[in-house]
Amino acid sequence: MSELRLIKSIKEIPGQKYEYLAPGHRLCAGCGAPQLVRIVLKAIPDPKIVINATGCLEVATTIYPYSSWKIPWVHNAFENAAATAGGVEAAFKILEKKFGVKKPHIIVFGGDGGTFDIGLQALSGALERGHDFVYICYDNEAYMNTGIQRSSATPRGAATTTSPAGTVIPGKPERKKNLVEIAVAHGIEYAATANPAYPVDLYNKIVKADAVEGPAVIHYFNPCPTGWRFDPSLSIEIARLAVLTRVWPLYEVEKGEYKINVMIKKPRPLEEYLEKQGRFRHLLRPENKWMLDLLKKDIEENWKWLLRRAGLA
Amino acid sequence: MFVQLKLLLWFRRESEMGKIIGLNGDEAVAYAVKQTNVDVIAAYPITPQTIIVERLSEYVHNGELEAAFVPVESEHSALSATVGAALTGARVFTATASQGLALMYEILWIASSLRLPIVMALGNRAFSAPINIHCSHDDAMAARDAGWIEFFSENVQEAYDLTLIAFKSAESCLLPAIVNLDAFILTHSLEGVEVLDDNDVKRFLPDKRPIYPYPIDVEKPTTYGPLALYDYYIEMKRQQAEAVKEAYGKIVNIMREYSEVSGRKYSPVKAYFMDDAEVAIVVLGSAAGTIRTVVRDLRSKGEKVGVLSLTLYRPFPEKELMNAVKNVKVLAVMDRAYSYGAPGAPLFSDIAATLYNVEEKPMLFNVVYGLGGRDLTADHVKFVFNIAKEYLRKGIVEKKEIWIGVRK
Structure with a gap:
């Protein structure tokens, strides 16, 4: 990956000439998805196409007869974005060989429901078969499009409409699944986490993911003011706090080598992150301390695990 | 066949x-x-x-x-x-x-x-x-x-x-x-x-x-x-x-x-001895061959029987089917599938819907056969024709739905 056009500053991100997502879409103010899409489409050169799983990004950008997409865009169903992308990729490869049709860069967007849950099988199959695409999970940690139901990406203790902050069970009892580790277990060459508060890091990771022959997976922290219940102006601040509290470690796995991109030597108190979001506020009540402790343990264990993987512990 | x-x-x-x-x-x-x-x-x-x-x-x-x-x-x-x-x-x-x-x-x-x-x-x-x-x-x-x-x-x-x-x-x-x-x-x-x-x-x-x-x-x-x-x-x-x-x-x-x-003729509907058939069977798939053998046999005894099989099922060949059965008095619709709780198995429902507004139409009954690979024999087919002939004689369909080849 020596000749990659990696950047050092946000000023190097290509400007207005390279916008592929038109304004006027119906994504919520403060949603992390449009920023993700814009940066991804700037980082990946032409020709390029997008495959989109059913979800917020899909419904909010393609309300017929309008579309925000200035490049070819395909939506098939909820759980099959990776399978659809696999078919597109296989077809372009053989058409290139037989008929000289040029294969575009293939980018897949799926939410956490479409990736962690219902689409996990299709994703696993596509990763195992080695289709050449960049799969990006924009993770807003619940089924936001259907009205904030818990997914296997919802962190422990978070309140959703199907894991409410009840008097007996205060939020989601189970811990969050590790998507990057699942992706890495397929032996793929590149997987990484990303976050909108670190756009340079995000941009460079997309460049690297795109450069890989075969599949690459990006797991993106997608702030959701509606589902997490915070003011839209706080999106980036919350995203940054997720990194600074070790909730969302920024790391990448290149050919099995783990590298922590933003080292958090001294984490900020988790409470700073939690108190800003309605979904977590109940955890700060004394009677729910047991759940808060479990969440803290998840975060601590995950960080220690990452240090071991990165050869730092 | x-x-x-x-x-x-x-x-x-x-x-x-x-x-x-x-x-x-x-x-x-x-x-x-x-x-x-x-x-x-x-x-x-x-x-x-x-x-x-x-x-x-x-x-x-x-x-x-x-x-x-x-x-x-x-x-x-x-x-x-x-x-x-x-x-x-x-x-x-x-x-x-x-x-x-x-x-x-x-x-x-x-x-x-x-x-x-x-x-x-x-x-x-x-x-x-x-x-x-x-x-x-x-x-x-x-x-x-x-x-x-x-x-x-x-x-x-x-x-x-x-x-x-x-x-x-x-x-x-x-x-x-x-x-x-x-x-x-x-x-x-x-x-x-x-x-x-x-x-x-x-x-x-x-x-x-x-x-x-x-x-x-x-x-x-x-x-x-x-x-x-x-x-x-x-x-x-x-x-x-x-x-x-x-x-x-x-x-x-x-x-x-x-x-x-x-050099092989294809059309949506295959009609066999349908021109002057009084009783006939309509069917899908491989069973048509077996039924055709029985029809040939019964025809040699002078019986006015015929069989219709559909090569094209969707879109449904309504006009060709109407035309093929216009002289038929009793039509047995053989289904190798069932639609639980419906007024008829799928093919039967299609054909009933096709013929409802036709003035001169055959009496219809539904035969369910062969589910899960149960054999359809020539005797089964003869049994169906016999029922059809009985309904023709009596001028009424006594049982709209019969299952054949089912162990008692």
Whole structure:
């Protein structure tokens, strides 16, 4: 990956000439998805196409007869974005060989429901078969499009409409699944986490993911003011706090080598992150301390695990 | 029936019409698919379809076919990948049966609504439970409302021919197409199959791309599969309904064209001794051959019986069927599937709906047979004709639904 056009500053991100997502879409103010899409489409050169799983990004950008997409865009169903992308990729490869049709860069967007849950099988199959695409999970940690139901990406203790902050069970009892580790277990060459508060890091990771022959997976922290219940102006601040509290470690796995991109030597108190979001506020009540402790343990264990993987512990 | 066909083929060989090779139903489909110069095959193994994808992967791995074989992890992904591949303008194929079709169900509707010319072979197998690998038409019937063209083959030769007809129909009508072939009875039966010369296939089915006329193209960015609500959805569905209706005439022409290329006559409906038949059976798939044998036998005794089988099931051949039964007094509709709690099994309901507004129409009754591979014997068929004759004599259908071949 020596000749990659990696950047050092946000000023190097290509400007207005390279916008592929038109304004006027119906994504919520403060949603992390449009920023993700814009940066991804700037980082990946032409020709390029997008495959989109059913979800917020899909419904909010393609309300017929309008579309925000200035490049070819395909939506098939909820759980099959990776399978659809696999078919597109296989077809372009053989058409290139037989008929000289040029294969575009293939980018897949799926939410956490479409990736962690219902689409996990299709994703696993596509990763195992080695289709050449960049799969990006924009993770807003619940089924936001259907009205904030818990997914296997919802962190422990978070309140959703199907894991409410009840008097007996205060939020989601189970811990969050590790998507990057699942992706890495397929032996793929590149997987990484990303976050909108670190756009340079995000941009460079997309460049690297795109450069890989075969599949690459990006797991993106997608702030959701509606589902997490915070003011839209706080999106980036919350995203940054997720990194600074070790909730969302920024790391990448290149050919099995783990590298922590933003080292958090001294984490900020988790409470700073939690108190800003309605979904977590109940955890700060004394009677729910047991759940808060479990969440803290998840975060601590995950960080220690990452240090071991990165050869730092 | 098979013997007769082989004799026919033997005469053909004498006249050097085509090459005859021994193939089972699955192999015949795979052979036809290879001849189309297909680009992408995405499929998942399931009995009794598996031989199709085994042969196709052999063709690919041995360099006989330049195609991408995508060995997906489920039937849901098989059809999903096929949808993606078809959008690029590639020629695509998949195959499944029974549970596999059920797992694909969601995507059947998406494939047809995106107007993608996908061809699928369906080795008609009973739905679970209990799990069973043999023939019912459950899967074909589950797909009947999904906007796919559906063909039924009666024998291995037809499975081969209809696969080629299906590609041309799908690509001409911009609709996906299913070729049904009965589990084991056809998928695993060996026949001498007369195959077309590769060049004849190319003449019938031109080898040009893109197959889908609006393929993914970065120069013409298109949004495929958007959100459309109450302000546009119903118009789109109406257009789709019109497209399926219009497909009928196109398919008739394609069948005619294929008849010329192959020397084997194809039309949506096959009528046997129907001109003056007083009682008749209508059926789908391989059972037609057995029934035809009985009809021949009864005709030799002077009985006015006939049989009608449908090669094209969707779009439904309403006019041809009305025309074929206009002199029939009692019509037995034989279903190899059931629709629980419905006023009739699927084919029966289709035919009743077809004939309801016709003034001079036969009395109808529904015969359920062969579920899960239960044999249909000549005696069963004679039994059905006897009931039909009894109803004719009495002037009334005493039982609208009977099941045959069921242990007491």
